[in-house]
Amino acid sequence: VSTGELDIQDKIITTLVNQRRFKVFERAQLDKILEEQKLGMAGVVDISTAAEIGKVIGVDAVMCGSITLAQRSVSIDARLVDTETAVILSAKDDYSSNPSLQNIKNMIENLTLKINNDFPLVEGYVIGVDGENISVDLGSKQGLRRGMKCIVYREGEEIKHPITGESLGRKTEELGEIRLIEVFDEYSVAKVTKSKDVPLKVGDRVVTK
DSSP states (O other), X not given: OOHHHHHHHHHHHHHHHHHTSOOOOOHHHHHHHHHHTTOXXXXXXXXXXXXXXXXXXXXXXXXEXXXXXXXXXXXXXXXXXXXXXXXXXXXXXXXXXXXXXXXXXXXXXXXXXXXXXXXXXXXXXXXXXXXXXXXXXXXXXXTOOTTOEEEEEEEEEEEEOTTTOOXXXXXXXXXXXXXXXXXXXXXXXXXXXXXXXOOOOTTOEEEEO
């Protein structure tokens, strides 16, 4: 591996970590986990393989892509793959006639920012429970799309500072996860994908994952 390739890998890792939305596994960590699971990872990873690897390491989605370098150009593509369904949740690409290392780093940063923006961190409420269908007050106006996941939690008693009496927030209990199956402008309908056997109710809080 050349110094330039290492610099590019470091830039990808640094950019993803700085987003604070992604759990980053370096290649050495992945190789160790996959070896323990009797799996291998070749240099080229397709969508289904990426999803399988993601399941093994216990994540909801995996980012994969490629950098194609030519003498006078560079192209980069990146995809975020749902590990449960192998569906591509987000796909971005970029091309430049400037193949310098610094420009490649800038392109990587821009692509990861674009993917991050496809998954806005927003909070809302459960506004309806109808059997297996859960309605929330978040929709396409907040950037939500079908297939996205949300964590459902319930707020408990208020936590106050024992000296000043200032409110420090509330205790929270995570209840499970939901996946959006229908998204409208102002609200969405979801199905429960993970549950702690606590019935969800109107007023529970949700936050995008």
